[in-house]
Structures are given as C-alpha cells and as structure tokens.
Amino acid sequence: MLVIRPIEQKDFPTLKQFAIESGHGFTSLPVNDELLQNKIDHSVASFASRPAGKGECLYFFVAEDSESGEVMGTCAIDAAVGLSAPFYNYLLGKQVHSSPRLGIYNVVDTLTLSNDYTGVSELCTLFLRESARKGLNGRLLSKCRFLFLAEFTELFDHRILAEMRGVSDAKGNSPFWSWLQEHFFSMDFPTVDYLTGIGQKGFIADLMPKFPIYVNLLSKEAKSVIGKTHDNTRPALRMLEEEGFTWRGYVDIFDAGPSVECELSQIRTVRTSRQLKVHVGKTIQGKTHLISNTEFAHFRALIAEVAINEDKAQAVLTDEVARLLKVEDGDTVRLVEI
Known part of the structure; x- marks a missing residue:
C-alpha cells in the first residue's frame, strides 16, 4: 500500500533518480543536485513551522510503499508562484482586423506573454514510477493534495493552477520551441528546459518577443501542439478535469502545454x-x-x-x-x- 507523507532529507537519492527518469520537459525536477536539495530544504522548512497564511512555501510529498519502504512517486504544492522570480505563460487570445469599407473582417489567434498567475497556488512535480503506475496509485498521488488543500485552505490562494507538460519527443524536441528557437533563440529545448528548472529565467525577459505572436505565422507543427499535452501527462490531466479544472487559454512558453485551473472551493474533492x-x-x-x-x-x-x-x-x-x-x-x- 502506498502512503503519502512529506518529503524528508533521506529521500534525496530517490528524488535525484526521479529527476533522471522523468526526462525532458519536466521542469520542476531538474537533474541538478543543488536545486533538488533546495527543494527538499524548502519543503522541510515549510512543514517545520505552520505559517499564518499564504506565503512562499513549498509542500513536497512522496508516496512510500508501506511494506518495502521504497519511495515510488512525488507530488507537491507551491503555495504562491511568481513572487521571487517571474512566472511566465502565454495567453491565447484574438485580434480582429477589419475594414468595413473593403468588406474585410479577419479574426486571428495571438499568443501574449503574461504574468497573470503571479501569487496563484500551483500543483506541481507529479511523478509516479512506471512500475507503480497501476491500480489507484496515480489517483492517490494526484488527489491527496486536495485533502491537504481542504484541511489548510488558509495557506493557499483561492485559485489553484496546474501546468501540463506539452508535446515533445523522446529526445526532448518540442515542435513549438523549434519555431521559437529558429526566430528568437539559439538554444535547444532541453537547454532552456534545464535553465528554467534551475531558476535561471533571465533569458526569458531578454529574448522572448515582447509583442503578441500571431499564431498563423507559426509553423504547422508548432500550431498543432498549442494547448496539447504530452502522452505521459494525459492521465493526470483527466484526473484534474474530473476535479473541475479547466483550460482558460494559458499555455507554457516553451512547449505550449496547457495550464489548467480551478477555484479552490470548487475542486470536487475539496467540496465533497x-x-x-x-x-x-x-x-x-x-x-x-x-x-x-x-x-x-x-x-x-x-x-x-x-x-x-x-x-x-x-x-x-x-x-x-x-x-x-x-x-x-x-x-x-x-x-x-x-
């Protein structure tokens, strides 16, 4: 039987192995000893002294096999994103170009760089070892966080966010990033994914286009993955949708995976x-x-x-x-x- 508990210092070797196993596109588990140790330290400190309200706390959990003692998965809640470092998304919107005199009316999709989720609480770092992906283990790992949210609502924002991993291949190539790389950057997707994971986000503000991107100018491959999830992430998305999470047009700036959200009080498990x-x-x-x-x-x-x-x-x-x-x-x- 799997049991969820807060992460401990002894879990570092397993967490590092999970970072390796999770592969490209899993930004919240970078293969970097210092950053992984910082995550554990941050969570241990967050659990050591219960705050009076929402703050920059990280609540990191692991799933431990009650018989073998082996840790089989992780999940976490970031109480407030974007306060110490910018939290970027693209917002999928529309621009209207019309000329009544010429009888022309065109609506085009755009992607606008946004910090709209600043201060929102985020569900993150959901990873379950392949050998444990059976029965109700995935459901436990994903939904245990809602019981924690329900019990300690004062520690979190009224909006809860979850970023879904976008489409990339086995080598870490993202069709969406390939277009951005060609026109604005000179780094491949695994590199920007790693830099983001270790907190070096300055290049985003320096190099990202400052004005809305017209979606019809993107390559066919890039357009086709906007708002789409990685195959390995679809079960997690389905469980969130069961809980009431919906996509409102926000996507990841690197792989265009969807960011879904729900009011804390309206999450099914929290309500019931x-x-x-x-x-x-x-x-x-x-x-x-x-x-x-x-x-x-x-x-x-x-x-x-x-x-x-x-x-x-x-x-x-x-x-x-x-x-x-x-x-x-x-x-x-x-x-x-x-």
Whole structure:
C-alpha cells in the first residue's frame, strides 16, 4: 500500500533518480543536485513551522510503499508562484482586423506573454514510477493534495493552477520551441528546459518577443501542439478535469502545454470531503476512500476500505490503516469516497 507523507532529507537519492527518469520537459525536477536539495530544504522548512497564511512555501510529498519502504512517486504544492522570480505563460487570445469599407473582417489567434498567475497556488512535480503506475496509485498521488488543500485552505490562494507538460519527443524536441528557437533563440529545448528548472529565467525577459505572436505565422507543427499535452501527462490531466479544472487559454512558453485551473472551493474533492472521528475496528461493508489525517507536519494520506457509521459520524478503519495514518480512536480524519 502506498502512503503519502512529506518529503524528508533521506529521500534525496530517490528524488535525484526521479529527476533522471522523468526526462525532458519536466521542469520542476531538474537533474541538478543543488536545486533538488533546495527543494527538499524548502519543503522541510515549510512543514517545520505552520505559517499564518499564504506565503512562499513549498509542500513536497512522496508516496512510500508501506511494506518495502521504497519511495515510488512525488507530488507537491507551491503555495504562491511568481513572487521571487517571474512566472511566465502565454495567453491565447484574438485580434480582429477589419475594414468595413473593403468588406474585410479577419479574426486571428495571438499568443501574449503574461504574468497573470503571479501569487496563484500551483500543483506541481507529479511523478509516479512506471512500475507503480497501476491500480489507484496515480489517483492517490494526484488527489491527496486536495485533502491537504481542504484541511489548510488558509495557506493557499483561492485559485489553484496546474501546468501540463506539452508535446515533445523522446529526445526532448518540442515542435513549438523549434519555431521559437529558429526566430528568437539559439538554444535547444532541453537547454532552456534545464535553465528554467534551475531558476535561471533571465533569458526569458531578454529574448522572448515582447509583442503578441500571431499564431498563423507559426509553423504547422508548432500550431498543432498549442494547448496539447504530452502522452505521459494525459492521465493526470483527466484526473484534474474530473476535479473541475479547466483550460482558460494559458499555455507554457516553451512547449505550449496547457495550464489548467480551478477555484479552490470548487475542486470536487475539496467540496465533497468531510471530517469524521476515527473508530478502529472491522470495516464491514466498507467502501474505497481517499483518506488523510488532519496533521500538518505529520500529514499522511492513502486509499483504503473504510466503513462509515453515519449515526456516530465515525470512520471505521482497520488497525493497519490507522497505524499508517498515525491516528487512534477519537482522532479526526478527512476522507472522500473514490
């Protein structure tokens, strides 16, 4: 059984391996020891002292196998993006060119550089090892963050963002970036992807076109991937769409992958999850639930069979599930039926 917990210093070797396995286009896991260590340090510090409200905190989680102790995946929440360093997107919009006198009316799509998501909370760094991509593991890894958001809403923005990995091939070549590289840059996609991952974003402001890009001027290949996701990312996008996330025209500036968003209060799991008291016993006629404790620094989440006693407002958990969640009789858990 996989159990979600905050990342710890001991997880560095595994995190580095995940950075290698995740490949090109996974900006939030750069293959750079210093940056990976900084992420762990940032998360450990964020969990060490609960803030009074939203700040530049990173809440980084790992999925640990309860039997082997092996870490099989990661996910994270960045409480507020773009405060220390610019957070760029392109916004897909329209320009109208018309001449009533000549009877001409043309509407063209444009891409405009934007910092509109500054201060928004971001779901990020979702990675599950290939050998663990089965059953409900992916669902647990993605949706456990919503229980954390529901429990600690005061720590996050009212808007929640998730950037989806855009289209690129096995060698890291992005059709969208290829067009930008030809006209504005002299760096290949893996290089800009790496520089962004390690926080060196100055070249974006220096070299990115300052005015809207007319989409009809792009190559056919570049136009075809705007707002499209990488094959490996489609399951994650489907789960977010189930939760109410939608695409509102924002795309990544390098691979044109879509950025989807939802109001925190309207996320399905946030809306429908509830708190119940724990009763440790036999889960007769139990149903599959996503469940977490309500601890901040010692947050735990998993998927298990839970029996609900509505009369007593109790969640009946097995000894094993209670132990893994670090709860006892009378403690509070948050849960939602899968």
